[in-house]
Amino acid sequence: MPDPRHLCAEAVAREAGRLMRRRFEDRSSFSLSFKGHQDYLTEVDGEVERLVVSRLSALFPGDSFIGEEGSREASHSVWVIDPIDGTANFARGIPHFCVSIAHLEDYRPSVGVIYDPMRDEMYSAAVGAGATLNGVPLEVSGVPDIRSATVEIGWNMRSGPRSFLAVVEKVMREGAGMIRAGSGALGMAFVAAGRTDAYIETHINAWDVLAGLLLVHEAGGHVSDFLAGEGLAKGNPVLACTPQLREVLARASGIGN
Ligand code: IPD
Numbered sequence: 001m002p003d004p005r006h007l008c009a010e011a012v013a014r015e016a017g018r019l020m021r022r023r024f025e026d027r028s029s030f031s032l033s034f035k036g037h038q039d040y041l042t043e044v045d046g047e048v049e050r051l052v053v054s055r056l057s058a059l060f061p062g063d064s065f066i067g068e069e070g071s072r073e074a075s076h077s078v079w080v081i082d083p084i085d086g087t088a089n090f091a092r093g094i095p096h097f098c099v100s101i102a103h104l105e106d107y108r109p110s111v112g113v114i115y116d117p118m119r120d121e122m123y124s125a126a127v128g129a130g131a132t133l134n135g136v137p138l139e140v141s142g143v144p145d146i147r148s149a150t151v152e153i154g155w156n157m158r159s160g161p162r163s164f165l166a167v168v169e170k171v172m173r174e175g176a177g178m179i180r181a182g183s184g185a186l187g188m189a190f191v192a193a194g195r196t197d198a199y200i201e202t203h204i205n206a207w208d209v210l211a212g213l214l215l216v217h218e219a220g221g222h223v224s225d226f227l228a229g230e231g232l233a234k235g236n237p238v239l240a241c242t243p244q245l246r247e248v249l250a251r252a253s254g255i256g257n
Contacts, residue, residue: 008059009056013114016052017099018117023044024117024118031043039157042091044084047083049069052079052081060077067082067083068083068207074232077103082099089181089183096182097182099117109211109217110127110214111214112212113125114186114188121134125211125215125219126214131192138219140197140241141196141242142242143197146174150196151178151196151200152187153171154187154199154201158203164202167253170252170253174248174252184204185209191216192216198245199239199241200255202253204237206227213238216241221243222240222246223239237253239255
């Protein structure tokens with residue numbers, strides 16, 4: 001029987017996506033600010049997080065929430081939410097962003113849902129049940145040779161330019177093509193869907209990446225041990241890829257486990 005949290009996460013992600021898309025299409029309807037240098041915040045981020053938390057807490061009153069915009073309470077049954085991943089894209093009118101909802105049971109991802117409202121794409125996974133895109137099963141690319149691979153490398157102000165540029169250089173010297181599209185969650189979803197072959201970032205937060213980690217794992221990919229140490233509270237590096245590229249990318253990125 002399907003996990004009720006899985007079904008509810010999909011329904012709530014769809015509702016959140018509709019709200020986000022409506023606001024995106026009327027960009028004069030929201031204000032914009034910065035949480036830090038190059039760290040965008042729109043009023044829609046808070047609005048979507050409040051919607052997701054209110055829906056899920058009504059359905060699962062015992063659960064707790066960790067969200068990018070404020071909710072920070074962990075328990076053995078916790079939802080981890082990024083209301084808008086790709087906020088800078090959203091703020092600047094670039095239609096590449098999503099809502100990401102993960103559920104952890106006893107510190108292990110049990111459900112991961114990423115919804116892209118502009119493409120109407122629902123990426124969805126439950127532990128042991130596989131990953132799907134709009135209901136169709138997903139599998140990572142299987143690309144065997146780094147010289148024909150496309151790797152997304154995420155960038156942020158937390159780790160600064162030096163570590164980003166070092167990884168870009170090493171990955172490109174191995175012969176891969178490189179992109180950076182500005183949504184870590186969609187970057188992970190694209191690996192699960194075989195649209196790209198790997199996602200790497202030297203530091204990423206749990207809300208950006210947890211749903212994507214389950215998607216890639218369930219689609220047959222390799223994922224680094226993101227939840228090691230204080231990953232849930234403080235973030236960690238991430239490497240997610242088709243298994244054939246694990247060794248070369250672990251070496252190039254220094255993200256080994
Ligand atoms: C950011 C995006 C970006 C990634 C950063 C994240 P936000 O999240 O996912 O692609 O490189 O690490 O912080 O701010 O758009 O939710």
